[in-house]
Amino acid sequence: MSDAEAQKRAAGEAAARLVEDGMVVGLGTGSTAAWFVRALAERKLDIIGVPTSAATAELAAGLGIRVAELGGTREIDLTVDGADEIGPGLSLIKGGGAALLREKLVWEASKRCVVIADAAKHVTTLGKFALPIEVVAFGHKTTSLRICDALVEFDIGMSPRLRVRDGQPVRTDGGNLIYDAACGRIAEPAALAFALKSITGVVDHGLFLDLAELALVGTADGVVTLEP
Ligand code: 5RP
Numbered sequence: 760m761s762d763a764e765a766q767k768r769a770a771g772e773a774a775a776r777l778v779e780d781g782m783v784v785g786l787g788t789g790s791t792a793a794w795f796v797r798a799l800a801e802r803k804l805d806i807i808g809v810p811t812s813a814a815t816a817e818l819a820a821g822l823g824i825r826v827a828e829l830g831g832t833r834e835i836d837l838t839v840d841g842a843d844e845i846g847p848g849l850s851l852i853k854g855g856g857a858a859l860l861r862e863k864l865v866w867e868a869s870k871r872c873v874v875i876a877d878a879a880k881h882v883t884t885l886g887k888f889a890l891p892i893e894v895v896a897f898g899h900k901t902t903s904l905r906i907c908d909a910l911v912e913f914d915i916g917m918s919p920r921l922r923v924r925d926g927q928p929v930r931t932d933g934g935n936l937i938y939d940a941a942c943g944r945i946a947e948p949a950a951l952a953f954a955l956k957s958i959t960g961v962v963d964h965g966l967f968l969d970l971a972e973l974a975l976v977g978t979a980d981g982v983v984t985l986e987p
Contacts, residue, residue, distance in 0.1 A: 762877075762979070763877045763878075763879060764790070764877075765977070766876075766877035766878055766976075766977025766978060766979075767790060767791040767794050767841075767875070767876070767877045767977060768794045768977070769977040769981070769982050770791060770794070770795075770875035770876060770877065770975045770976060770977040770982055771791055771792070771793070771794025771795035771796075771797070771798050771839075771875055772794065772795075772798040773875075773975045773982045774795045774798075774839040774873055774875045774975050775795055775798035775799045775801075775802060775839075777837060777839070777873060778799055778802065778804060778806060778837060778839075779804070780804045780805050780806070781805060781806070782804075782806050782807075782836040782837060783806070783807045783808075783809060783827075783832050783833055783834065783835045783836050784799070784806050784807070784808050784809065784835070784836065784837055784838070784839070785808075785809045785811065785835045785837065785838025785839065785840070785865040785866065785868075785869050785872070786799075786808045786809060786810045786811060786815050786819055786824075786826075786838075786839070786840075787811055787815065787838065787839055787840025787841055787862060787875075788810075788811045788812040788814060788815050788840065788841070788856045788858035788861075788862060789840075789841040789855065789856045789858075790841070791841035791875050791876055791877070792811075792815065792839065792840050792841045792875070793815075793818060794875075795839045795875060796808075796815065796818055796819050796822065796824070797818075797822065799824065800819070800822035800823055800824050803823075806824070806825070807825050807826070807827050807832050808824045808825065808826045808827070809826070809827055809828070809829055809831075809832065809835055809838075809865055810826055811838075811840065811858050811861045811862040811864075811865045812856070812858040812861055812862075812932055813932050814856075814858075815858075829861075829864055829865055829868060830868075834868070834869075834870060835865065835868050835869040835870065836869070836870055836871065837869065837870070837871045837872075837873065838865055838866055838869040838871070838872045838873070839872075839873045839874075839875060840853070840862055840865075840866065840872070840873075840874060840875070841853075841856075841874070841875055841876055842874045842875075842876050842880055842967070842971075843855040843880065843888040843965070844880055844882050844885050844886075844887065844888045845874060845876055845880050845881050845882065845971075845974050845976065845985070846882050846883070846884060846885040846948070847883070847884075848968075848969075848987045849874065849970075849971040849972070849973075849974055849985065849986070849987045850885055850948050850966070850967070850968050850969075851874060851885075851965075851966070851967040851968075851970070851971060852885055852886075852888050852890055852891075852965050852966065852967075853891070853965045853967050854890075854891030854893070854937070854964075854965030855888070855891065855965075857891070857893075857922070857929055857931050857932075857937050858931070858932065859891055859893055859963060859964070859965045860893050860931060860933055860935070860962055860963045861932060861933070862967075863963055863967065863970075866967065866970050867970070871972055871973075872970050872971050872972060872973075873971065873972070873973045873974070873975060874971040874973070874974045874975075875974070875975045875976075875977075876974065876975075876976050876977070877976070877977050878976055878977060878978040878979070880976070881974075881976055881985070884944050884945065884946075885942075885944075885945040885948055885966075886942040886943050886944045886945035887943070887944075889920075889939035889940055889941045889942070890939065890940045890942050890945070890964060890965050890966065891922070891937050891938075891939055891940075891964070891965040892906060892919060892937065892938045892939070892940055892955060892961060892963075892964045892965070893931055893933075893935045893936070893937055893961070893962040893963050893964070894906075894935060894936050894937075894938060894960050894961055894962060895935055895936075895960055895962060896934070896935060896936050897960075898960060899921070899936050899938075899960065901960070902958065902959075902960030902961060903918070903919050903921070903938050905958045905960070906919050906938060906940065906955065906958060906961065907919065909951075909954045909955060909957075909958060910940060910942070910951075912954065913942075913945070913946070913947060913950070913951050913954070914946075915940065915942045915943065915945075917940065917941040917942070917943070919938035919939060919940040919941075920938060920939050920940075920941075921936060921937075921938055922936070922937040922938065922939055933962070935962050945966075948966050948968055949968055951966065952964060952966040952968060969987075971987070972986070972987065973985070973986060974986075
């Protein structure tokens with residue numbers, strides 16, 4: 760196992776120890792969140808999981824975790840999820856796994872959100888990881904031009920790129936498309952988040968601001984706890 764994978768695993772296992780019997784738990788998406796789901800399943804607690812993607816729903820159900828849709832159970836006590844970048848104040852970039860919309864819906868419906876990651880994800884400024892932006896398929900090229908115009912206002916000159924896998928546009932669980940915007944440096948995350956959300960055709964973006972209240976970051980020296 761690589762160092763990064765071991766750090767993801769340690770962070771996932773530390774987060775699983777935060778879960779208590781009887782909780783409703785939001786289950787994130789990605790390789791780090793998968794370590795959390797596995798560690799949680801091993802604890803054999805009486806919990807209900809609310810998955811943030813079809814992939815996580817399949818993983819959790821396969822491991823014997825009872826799953827419910829968002830809104831299909833009582834309020835979510837705790838959500839644990841990975842991130843592509845963890846910046847100042849626990850501002851985050853998410854969506855590398857194309858699950859950002861369902862993730863944000865679950866995060867926003869949770870009493871408490873904990874982000875887990877390996878050390879490489881902890882950065883001083885957001886933006887090196889290309890920002891995922893989910894758009895509706897209808898007119899997406901026009902929407903991407905409007906995104907481009909918005910980015911220019913923030914001195915970001917790179918055009919967003921449609922995410923493609925095996926020669927085909929990646930579709931999210933909701934059937935939408937993802938554009939990745941290589942921002943380089945996001946100096947004003949909140950203003951950029953607002954500008955992107957204002958574009959018709961943009962469903963959501965991967966900036967998760969003021970949502971995480973704790974980060975558990977796996978490092979070479981063990982799991983480090985960060986607060987906003
Ligand atoms: C999925 C996400 C993931 O949490 C993010 O991409 C991190 O993934 P990984 O844990 O595999 O590095 O936001 O949409």
